[in-house]
Amino acid sequence: MTKQPLGKIPREAILQLSIPRYDREIIDGFHELEDLTGTVSDALDEMGIDTVVPGCNLPSNFSSARIVGPALTLRNVEQRDNSYRGAKERVSKMAEIEAHNLAEPGDVLVIEGVVGISNMGGLSVTIAQRQGEVGAIIDGGIRDVQHAREHQFPIWSRGPSSITGKWRLETVAVNGTVTILGVQVRPGDLVVADEGAVCFVPRDAVQAVLKRAHEIAAGEAKRYADIRAGVPVPELAQRTNVYKFNPQQ
Numbered sequence: 001m002t003k004q005p006l007g008k009i010p011r012e013a014i015l016q017l018s019i020p021r022y023d024r025e026i027i028d029g030f031h032e033l034e035d036l037t038g039t040v041s042d043a044l045d046e047m048g049i050d051t052v053v054p055g056c057n058l059p060s061n062f063s064s065a066r067i068v069g070p071a072l073t074l075r076n077v078e079q080r081d082n083s084y085r086g087a088k089e090r091v092s093k094m095a096e097i098e099a100h101n102l103a104e105p106g107d108v109l110v111i112e113g114v115v116g117i118s119n120m121g122g123l124s125v126t127i128a129q130r131q132g133e134v135g136a137i138i139d140g141g142i143r144d145v146q147h148a149r150e151h152q153f154p155i156w157s158r159g160p161s162s163i164t165g166k167w168r169l170e171t172v173a174v175n176g177t178v179t180i181l182g183v184q185v186r187p188g189d190l191v192v193a194d195e196g197a198v199c200f201v202p203r204d205a206v207q208a209v210l211k212r213a214h215e216i217a218a219g220e221a222k223r224y225a226d227i228r229a230g231v232p233v234p235e236l237a238q239r240t241n242v243y244k245f246n247p248q249q
Contacts, residue, residue, distance in 0.1 A: 113140025
């Protein structure tokens with residue numbers, strides 16, 4: 001049954017009620033990669049797809065965080081109304097709950113937000129986790145960081161800020177194209193993230209990227225095996241093409 005909007009924002013601001021999602025085999029296939037974002041980033045490079053945000057620019061809230069899932073997108077902007085009047089009158093224009101309402105287990109909430117202001121806090125994390133979301137990517141600030149850590153809910157963000165967005169931000173779109181540190185992300189693009197980076201794999205490239213990433217991983221595994229086996233450095237240098245791993249050979 002198709003989910004219905006909650007009425008927190010105009011209906012036209014919700015561009016899609018559902019997003020493309022992936023078979024379990026594809027999600028598991030990415031999780032099988034030992035060097036998750038390193039290998040995916042290499043595959044994207046080879047395909048000329050520039051959709052990787054380095055971990056130093058968008059760090060995760062704990063180092064072991066590692067997720068793969070389709071992007072459920074949302075865009076926040078700074079609202080023009082006076083924030084203190086909004087606080088006094090208890091009028092909030094944030095509506096990430098509209099995205100949570102549409103979420104399915106395995107989704108990743110991707111927010112184009114505002115730096116220095118919280119775009120997600122503890123209550124939102126609790127709802128997201130109950131809905132089965134596996135993490136969030138936020139181009140902006142977050143609060144209640146310890147709460148998210150304690151509940152093992154991974155978030156990649158610009159950093160913590162206790163300044164609430166409730167009276168300062170306005171949600172203007174759900175499931176439209178968003179921009180995360182210069183990278184355009186469409187709803188349903190595959191999010192692959194760990195401590196090293198956040199990779200946004202375009203929907204139409206997911207199968208090809210997964211295939212190439214596993215080929216790269218096989219080549220890397222052979223190189224590691226040769227190093228451990230004591231192959232001399234000059235010979236390792238000469239084997240460069242071998243490590244590229246061509247399954248046709």
